[in-house]
Each structure stands twice: as C-alpha cells, then as structure tokens.
Amino acid sequence: YCTCNHGYRSESGQKYFTFPLETCKDIDECKPPISIYCGVNAKCQNTDGSFYCHCNAGYRLLSGDAKFSDSNENTCQKITPSDETKGTKELQRAVETIESRLTNKTLWGVEERRNIASTATDFLSSVESVVLDAALNTPDQKIQKVQNNTLAVETRVVTDNCSMGNTFNLKAQKNSMSIYCNDIIQGNIQGPSAVAFVSFSSLGNIINATFFEEMNEKDQVYLNSQVVTAAIGPKRNTSLSRSVILNFQHVKIKPGVKKVFCVYWKGTNEGGHWSTEGCVLIQANKTHTTCSSAHLSSFAVLMAFHSQKEDPALRVITYVGLSLSLLCLLLAALTFLLCKPIQNTSTSLHLQLSICLFLAHLLFLTAIGQTEPQVLCAIIAGVLHYLYLASFTWMLLEGLHLFLTARNLMVVNYSSVNKFMKKLMFPAGYGVPAVIVAISAALKPHLYGTPDRCWLHTDQGFIWAFLGPICAIICVNFVFFLLVLWILQRKLSSLNSEVSTIQNIRMLTLKATAQLFILGCTWCLGILQVGPAARVMAYLFSIINSLQGVFIFLVYCLFSQQVQKWFGEIIKSKSESETHTLSSRLGPDSKPSEVRRLVT
Missing domain, CATH: 2.60.220.50 (Chondroitinase Ac; Chain A, domain 3)
Incomplete structure (x- = not known):
C-alpha cells in the first residue's frame, strides 16, 4: 500500500491506499480543524508539507531568529x-x-x-x-x-x-x-x-x-x-x-x-x-x-x-531626390488612373506601388526625425515599416503577374490570370505587410524608434524584420524573371506564337527587371555601407533610392507609346479648343485691328 508523506493527506481521505492515481495534498496546519496555536503576538504560516510560527509585525524573538516551531518557543517581545x-x-x-x-x-x-x-x-x-x-x-x-x-x-x-x-x-x-x-x-x-x-x-x-x-x-x-x-x-x-x-x-x-x-x-x-x-x-x-x-x-x-558628422551633401541629395520623386509618383498615379488605353491588371499593380512609395517618401521627408515624444516616434517607425514592406509586396505581385502571363502563353487560359490576380492583389498587397508589422510590434514594440531616427532598432537583429522580407521578395522575383526568360526563349523558337504578345511580355520583363534593380537591389547598398567603400555606397544608396519615383514615371509613363499618344491627344484637343475659342471670338467680319489686338 501507499501512504502520503507527513504534512499531506490523500484526496480520498484514506491513510492507506493502493490506487496508483491517488494524489496527496498539502495539509494547512494553520486552518481548522488543526489551527496550530503559536502563542501571543505570533501567527502560524503554512508551507508546502509543513508550517512555522513567526512574530507579528513590531515584535521579535529574543534570539533574533525569524521562525519558531510552536508556542513553547514563543519569546516574541515588542521592538523598542x-x-x-x-x-x-x-x-x-x-x-x-x-x-x-x-x-x-x-x-x-x-x-x-x-x-x-x-x-x-x-x-x-x-x-x-x-x-x-x-x-x-x-x-x-x-x-x-x-x-x-x-x-x-x-x-x-x-x-x-x-x-x-x-x-x-x-x-x-x-x-x-x-x-x-x-x-x-x-x-x-x-x-x-x-x-x-x-x-x-x-x-x-x-x-x-x-x-x-x-x-x-x-x-x-x-x-x-x-x-x-x-x-x-x-x-x-x-x-x-x-x-x-x-x-x-x-x-x-x-x-x-x-x-x-x-x-x-x-x-x-x-x-x-x-x-x-x-x-x-x-x-x-x-x-x-x-x-x-x-x-x-x-x-x-x-x-x-x-564620430562621423552627417554629410550635408547626402542630406541635400536625399531631400531634393525625394521631393522630385514625390512629384513624379503623383504624376504617375494620375496617369495610371486617367489614361484608359493602359488600364489593366498590370497598371493597377503599378498604381498601388506608386501610392505606397508616395506615402512612404512623404512620411520620411516630414517625420523621420520626430523622435519626441517616443510613442509618436514608434508609431512613425511602424507606419514606415508597413509602407516600405507594402511597396516590396506589390513588386512581388508584379513579378508573379508577369510570370503567370508568360506561363499562359504555354497554356491557352488568358482570362484566368486576371481573375486570379484581382482576387489576390489587395489581400496580399496590404495584408501580408500588416501581419509582419503586427507580429514585430507584438514581440518587440520597444525596438520601434531610435534616439535619432524614427526607424527600426538594430539591437537584437530587429532590423531583419524589414531586411528579411525584402531579401526574400528579391530572391523570389529573381526566380520569376528567370522563368519568364526561359518561357520567352522557348516561345520565340516556336512559330505558332503571336509575335506581338511575346514582344509585349519581353518589354514588360525588361521593365520589371530594371524595377527590381532600382527599387529592390539598391537597398543592399545600405547594408554594404562598411569599410573603405562606405562613403561611395552611401552616395549611391541616397541617389538611386531617392529617385525611385522618377524611374517609375519615366519607364511606365513617358516611355510608353500608349501614354505618349494619350498625352498627344490631350495637347491636340486643347490646342483645337483654344483655336475654336479664338475663331469664335473673332468671327468672319472681324477687322484686322481687332485681330492684332486679340493676338497681342
């Protein structure tokens, strides 16, 4: 049989038992029915499997000890x-x-x-x-x-x-x-x-x-x-x-x-x-x-x-470049919204990328140095973290869309790409970075905001909450582009493919590859700012990253034949409207003096 140790009793109340799952619980000697009496000016304190007595506050044992066993050892006296x-x-x-x-x-x-x-x-x-x-x-x-x-x-x-x-x-x-x-x-x-x-x-x-x-x-x-x-x-x-x-x-x-x-x-x-x-x-x-x-x-x-002071040239380059990028991103977003000939799934992806970059650059220009109060700085750092991650997520979606479009050259199922991307776009583009930032903020909220910048701390490797997803997106996009190039090579060797479609995808691939380099790989220059080449890397990083908006406007708007034609039509219609207004004001019976006065 089994029995509980001294100071414990079985849950069933039996002193001896054979049931193997029986448990022994502590006996509280300080409560009824036992209620150990420790004497005057003292009280009982229960412990696991035992107990002890100690003097009340303001009293002490003659021996100076803190504990005693029973009332016979009670010598509690008032402290003078x-x-x-x-x-x-x-x-x-x-x-x-x-x-x-x-x-x-x-x-x-x-x-x-x-x-x-x-x-x-x-x-x-x-x-x-x-x-x-x-x-x-x-x-x-x-x-x-x-x-x-x-x-x-x-x-x-x-x-x-x-x-x-x-x-x-x-x-x-x-x-x-x-x-x-x-x-x-x-x-x-x-x-x-x-x-x-x-x-x-x-x-x-x-x-x-x-x-x-x-x-x-x-x-x-x-x-x-x-x-x-x-x-x-x-x-x-x-x-x-x-x-x-x-x-x-x-x-x-x-x-x-x-x-x-x-x-x-x-x-x-x-x-x-x-x-x-x-x-x-x-x-x-x-x-x-x-x-x-x-x-x-x-x-x-x-x-x-x-010890190295802030380079004023780098500061000027950053602020001038970002200001120019903000203007170009605004123009690009308006073009993507208003130019109907180019509106498709790819343009929607460009638009969301432009919006995220515009908001990120604007917040960077206006609030990156707002280190006080600390809570506001942490919020700014978290929003910047989210906006830049969202920009890279939209880049990943562009790479995925390009791959699916090229893949559908091999399988005749063109409509499925647009349906799939429309369902995936917004939940992934804005949801994935939100999850990453939420997890980072829940685990280490105190690492948002540094003493001199509203950005992520480098302590405990926290900066990899930003660099990790970026590196992963760059690698995945690089794989997508390799697959697209392989598909195009196979299709070019086939005479059954539509040449114009392949040329369009090839042009998109070249643009997306340039975009990956300008928007993605340049962040690696920030990591490489060490050693003798640190100053050179800092200048390259500041120049290229601050001109990201200019690149998007040039490649996707100004270099696009459809956009150029759209701009030409707007200018032509405006010119015709002005000519019509002028002719209507002059009329067929207008005198030469009136013509000269109006033209002047």
Missing part, C-alpha cells in the same frame, strides 16, 4: 526604538567603511588598467557582502535606507513566503530596481533572505567607458549613469526565474545619441570589464534608460556618439 535604530546604525557603519575604501587614493592610485579593473572587481564583491550582512544581522528591520555624498543604499529583508506575483521596488539616489520576491527567498531557505541595491556617485569616474571592449572604433562611448550594484543573500550568484528591471537616470542630457548600451561589470582573470551579456535595453529617452538583466551584478548605462 533602540532596536529599530540598531540595524540602521550597523548599515551606516557598513556604508562608512565602503566610502572610506572608495575615496582611498592609495587604493585606486594605480596607473595600470588591469590593476584598476582587478581592484574594482574585489571592491564591488566586498560591497555586496558588507551590505547584505548588515541587513541580515537585523532581520526585524524589513527596510533600511542610508545615503551620503558618495553612495546610497536600500535593503529589503524577507522573513516569510512571498505572495504570488509579488515584486519589490528598491531605490537608491535617482535609480531604481524591481525584483521578483521568490528570487530573493531562493527556494525557501532556512532563515531570512535579503536584497540590496547600492548606487555610487563617483565610481563611474574610475571604471569608465574605456573598460568597454565591445565598442566600435568610430563611436565615442561614455558612461552616462551612476554605477549600481544589486545582490541577494545569504546565497550569492543564484539564477533568477525572472529578469530584474533597472531604471537609470542619465548624468548628462545629450540629444542625438546613436546607441545605448546596458552593461554589467564582468570580473575576469585579467581584472574585469563592462559587458552587455544578459543585459537588454528596454527603452531610452533623453533623461532615463530602462534595462533588464537575467543576473545580478553591478550595472551602468553607456552611450555612443558616432
């Missing part, structure tokens, strides 16, 4: 004011010890970088030990705060179980930390547990940004927060079930920051250095930065400025 100040005094002495070491010029007055790093690693470790010991030695004082000119400390002691989802918020100077309560008690260890949060005013001047080894040579990195330390005890270096959230106030408010790094001090055999491992940037603005970390250590915020 002298007892309350005892813990604060001990923590104050610990802070004074830390301050004396921090201001000791002999200790830090070493010139070698490795020695400074090694001293800092030992110093931070000793700070954790001293502060946690001071908190654990006086567990009755749940919260203690001490601050002086060089550092601030807050400690929190936990003597009982945590309620579900309970978190603690600790503040030191103008920095704060949020930590999950169950991570502090470290698996129901015996005795009290504590968490400490320390903020240093001047330590960042010693272990500054020069100890950050992951920075780019072109970036000017500096430390823009106070160094903070977070630790739990009595066990140290334990794993966390949830990340801690750290909020830093910036030391200096400087706009135009290119990159923000959340870092922790990593001790090594060579001494130590700042590292981003396990630290993630959540959000940053001009005054504060919020980070999360999967472990406890000493943390700070580093910021980087790019």
Whole structure:
C-alpha cells in the first residue's frame, strides 16, 4: 500500500491506499480543524508539507531568529526604538567603511588598467557582502535606507513566503530596481533572505567607458549613469526565474545619441570589464534608460556618439531626390488612373506601388526625425515599416503577374490570370505587410524608434524584420524573371506564337527587371555601407533610392507609346479648343485691328 508523506493527506481521505492515481495534498496546519496555536503576538504560516510560527509585525524573538516551531518557543517581545535604530546604525557603519575604501587614493592610485579593473572587481564583491550582512544581522528591520555624498543604499529583508506575483521596488539616489520576491527567498531557505541595491556617485569616474571592449572604433562611448550594484543573500550568484528591471537616470542630457548600451561589470582573470551579456535595453529617452538583466551584478548605462558628422551633401541629395520623386509618383498615379488605353491588371499593380512609395517618401521627408515624444516616434517607425514592406509586396505581385502571363502563353487560359490576380492583389498587397508589422510590434514594440531616427532598432537583429522580407521578395522575383526568360526563349523558337504578345511580355520583363534593380537591389547598398567603400555606397544608396519615383514615371509613363499618344491627344484637343475659342471670338467680319489686338 501507499501512504502520503507527513504534512499531506490523500484526496480520498484514506491513510492507506493502493490506487496508483491517488494524489496527496498539502495539509494547512494553520486552518481548522488543526489551527496550530503559536502563542501571543505570533501567527502560524503554512508551507508546502509543513508550517512555522513567526512574530507579528513590531515584535521579535529574543534570539533574533525569524521562525519558531510552536508556542513553547514563543519569546516574541515588542521592538523598542533602540532596536529599530540598531540595524540602521550597523548599515551606516557598513556604508562608512565602503566610502572610506572608495575615496582611498592609495587604493585606486594605480596607473595600470588591469590593476584598476582587478581592484574594482574585489571592491564591488566586498560591497555586496558588507551590505547584505548588515541587513541580515537585523532581520526585524524589513527596510533600511542610508545615503551620503558618495553612495546610497536600500535593503529589503524577507522573513516569510512571498505572495504570488509579488515584486519589490528598491531605490537608491535617482535609480531604481524591481525584483521578483521568490528570487530573493531562493527556494525557501532556512532563515531570512535579503536584497540590496547600492548606487555610487563617483565610481563611474574610475571604471569608465574605456573598460568597454565591445565598442566600435568610430563611436565615442561614455558612461552616462551612476554605477549600481544589486545582490541577494545569504546565497550569492543564484539564477533568477525572472529578469530584474533597472531604471537609470542619465548624468548628462545629450540629444542625438546613436546607441545605448546596458552593461554589467564582468570580473575576469585579467581584472574585469563592462559587458552587455544578459543585459537588454528596454527603452531610452533623453533623461532615463530602462534595462533588464537575467543576473545580478553591478550595472551602468553607456552611450555612443558616432564620430562621423552627417554629410550635408547626402542630406541635400536625399531631400531634393525625394521631393522630385514625390512629384513624379503623383504624376504617375494620375496617369495610371486617367489614361484608359493602359488600364489593366498590370497598371493597377503599378498604381498601388506608386501610392505606397508616395506615402512612404512623404512620411520620411516630414517625420523621420520626430523622435519626441517616443510613442509618436514608434508609431512613425511602424507606419514606415508597413509602407516600405507594402511597396516590396506589390513588386512581388508584379513579378508573379508577369510570370503567370508568360506561363499562359504555354497554356491557352488568358482570362484566368486576371481573375486570379484581382482576387489576390489587395489581400496580399496590404495584408501580408500588416501581419509582419503586427507580429514585430507584438514581440518587440520597444525596438520601434531610435534616439535619432524614427526607424527600426538594430539591437537584437530587429532590423531583419524589414531586411528579411525584402531579401526574400528579391530572391523570389529573381526566380520569376528567370522563368519568364526561359518561357520567352522557348516561345520565340516556336512559330505558332503571336509575335506581338511575346514582344509585349519581353518589354514588360525588361521593365520589371530594371524595377527590381532600382527599387529592390539598391537597398543592399545600405547594408554594404562598411569599410573603405562606405562613403561611395552611401552616395549611391541616397541617389538611386531617392529617385525611385522618377524611374517609375519615366519607364511606365513617358516611355510608353500608349501614354505618349494619350498625352498627344490631350495637347491636340486643347490646342483645337483654344483655336475654336479664338475663331469664335473673332468671327468672319472681324477687322484686322481687332485681330492684332486679340493676338497681342
């Protein structure tokens, strides 16, 4: 037979059982019918399979322990004011010890970088030990705060179980930390547990940004927060079930920051250095930065400025080119709408592509630098993400339409192409990019909008939410064009095909291939802006991408014979209308002087 362990009872109520699916549930000794009595000024606390007694708030055991077993061990006495100040005094002495070491010029007055790093690693470790010991030695004082000119400390002691989802918020100077309560008690260890949060005013001047080894040579990195330390005890270096959230106030408010790094001090055999491992940037603005970390250590915020100033020539090229593109895209859209001889499925695809590019370029010109407020910047980045993805999706649909049209030369079923594309066009053209942006925004909304641009962050590879679909569309379109060329080659060798149809498809293929290069492949130039050729690539990228609208208007409107004929008819009819108006005003009996006056 089986029986439940001590502190548990079977669900059926039987002491002995043989049913293999019987379950044992915890007995709550603190509730009826058992209701353990712990004595005066104390109460019972149930645990999984057991229980313990502890003094009420404002009372403590003579022994200083946090728990006892029954009323016979109850020595709970009221805490006097002298007892309350005892813990604060001990923590104050610990802070004074830390301050004396921090201001000791002999200790830090070493010139070698490795020695400074090694001293800092030992110093931070000793700070954790001293502060946690001071908190654990006086567990009755749940919260203690001490601050002086060089550092601030807050400690929190936990003597009982945590309620579900309970978190603690600790503040030191103008920095704060949020930590999950169950991570502090470290698996129901015996005795009290504590968490400490320390903020240093001047330590960042010693272990500054020069100890950050992951920075780019072109970036000017500096430390823009106070160094903070977070630790739990009595066990140290334990794993966390949830990340801690750290909020830093910036030391200096400087706009135009290119990159923000959340870092922790990593001790090594060579001494130590700042590292981003396990630290993630959540959000940053001009005054504060919020980070999360999967472990406890000493943390700070580093910021980087790019040493290369913005090229004014590139700025002029971009804005002049985009302005010209906006005009050409507007003219192209009007042509696609009003020119009846060219209106078909292919023209509808061109029209939607022109509309998406027009809106994207217009938003880029007017709002790409609108970084404040941060929520508005994130919305702008999301809309730009959607519009550019929609443009590429319409390019993919053009490639698909071209392939299906060429394929139907092999199979006589011309009407099916238009029916299929009309059903697919709008759900795919506007729905697919919407799904991609929705998923990206749901997973990582904080990565929309950078400190200097309303665009996607490069952190955590988030930029591939844009580059990934683009690369996939370019590759698929390239396959479509190869298939179209293969079909045309086969049809040209056959005399049964209509020559004019093949010539039209061949012309469309050439235009679509040029479109793929101008609108698609040029985005690769943005990725290639590295190394010695970065400046050249930047100019090529700015020139070609800013003239996309001009290309669409030239290829699909001005170079089209049908559009040229349509324009000619409009000009001819306008000219005839003016001549008719003039002749009607003159009449057959008009005098020569009147003619001269009207012409003049």
